[in-house]
Amino acid sequence: MINFRLFGIPVSVLPWHWLILALIGGMSIDASSREGLLLIALFVLAGFVSVLIHEFGHALTGRIFGARPEVVLHGMGGYAAFPNSRFSRLQSIAVTAAGPGIQLILAGIAFLILYFAPLPDTLIREFFWFLFLVSFFWALINLIPVYPLDGGQIMFSIMGPARRKLALQISIGAAVFGGAFLFLWLHSMIFPIILGFKAYENYKELTNTRWP
Numbered sequence: 001m002i003n004f005r006l007f008g009i010p011v012s013v014l015p016w017h018w019l020i021l022a023l024i025g026g027m028s029i030d031a032s033s034r035e036g037l038l039l040i041a042l043f044v045l046a047g048f049v050s051v052l053i054h055e056f057g058h059a060l061t062g063r064i065f066g067a068r069p070e071v072v073l074h075g076m077g078g079y080a081a082f083p084n085s086r087f088s089r090l091q092s093i094a095v096t097a098a099g100p101g102i103q104l105i106l107a108g109i110a111f112l113i114l115y116f117a118p119l120p121d122t123l124i125r126e127f128f129w130f131l132f133l134v135s136f137f138w139a140l141i142n143l144i145p146v147y148p149l150d151g152g153q154i155m156f157s158i159m160g161p162a163r164r165k166l167a168l169q170i171s172i173g174a175a176v177f178g179g180a181f182l183f184l185w186l187h188s189m190i191f192p193i194i195l196g197f198k199a200y201e202n203y204k205e206l207t208n209t210r211w212p
Contacts, residue, residue, distance in 0.1 A: 006071075009059050011052070014074040021047040024076070024190065042123060046130035048073070050103060050138060055080045057102035061095045062087070076194070077138070089157050096153045100139040107135035141182070141191060146175045146198050168206045175199035 002013040025043035030036040051073055058080035059069035067085035072078050080099075087095060110132035119125045143151040152171050159167045176199055179192035 006052075006056070007060070009056070009063070009069055009071055011071045012073070013048075014072065016075060017048070017051075017073045017078070018044055020075050027188070027190075038123065039126060042127045043130045043134075046127055047134045050106060050131060050134040051077055053106055053135075054078075054099045054103040054138065054142075057098040057100075058095055061098035065091045065095070077142075089160070092157045093154055096150050096157070100142045100150050103135045103139040103142075107132050107139065110135060141178075144174055144178045144195070145170060146178065146195060147171045147202055149198065152198075165206065165209075165211050168202050171202045172199045172206070175202070 001015065004011055021044040022040055024047070025040040029039045029043065031040055052071070055071045055073065055078045059071050062069045062080065062082050062085065065085075065087055067082040067087075070081045070083065072081065080095075082095075110128045113119065114125065114128050114132060119128070142149050143154075145151040145155040147153060147156055147168070152167075152174075155170065156164065156167050175195040179195035179199075182191040182195070183189065
């Protein structure tokens with residue numbers, strides 16, 4: 001595990017964060033050559049930067065509202081924790097939306113650099129291309145209204161506790177249709193599997209809870 005502080009916020013990076021990013025990169029990059037391994041390393045670095053900035057979008061916004069955040073990176077993503085903090089509904093929506101919001105801004109910056117900066121056709125360009133791809137797609141997928149993804153958390157905050165059953169039903173439907181759409185679009189099972197697991201978690205809560 002790697003531990004450090006950034007802008008006064010403690011950050012922990014678990015080992016499988018690097019491993020999962022490397023596996024994802026290896027699915028589309030040939031690792032049989034030295035150049036391929038270098039490209040996978042650049043993909044991992046771009047993914048780390050993008051996910052870290054995403055979580056700092058949550059963390060820094062939470063700190064504006066008086067929280068003392070902590071950031072943990074694991075698996076494909078991570079989370080920002082706010083021990084002993086409580087947010088109002090609007091504050092919670094702002095904190096949640098800040099993650100994919102700043103990640104989309106990062107994707108826009110990477111896109112502008114790719115197409116307007118005089119970058120040589122080298123590994124630097126490859127890094128910004130990976131940074132754009134990871135930031136853009138991860139932000140969009142996170143905004144699907146599937147709990148506990150950011151989009152699902154925003155939806156639950158808007159609908160409130162009284163409509164949690166309906167929010168769970170919407171979440172399950174969004175996970176199923178979102179997973180099917182992403183499979184047809186990207187021809188990859190990674191995101192359908194993730195969304196399918198989230199749908200199952202939501203289904204368990206829906207069926208195991210006694211609703212009024």
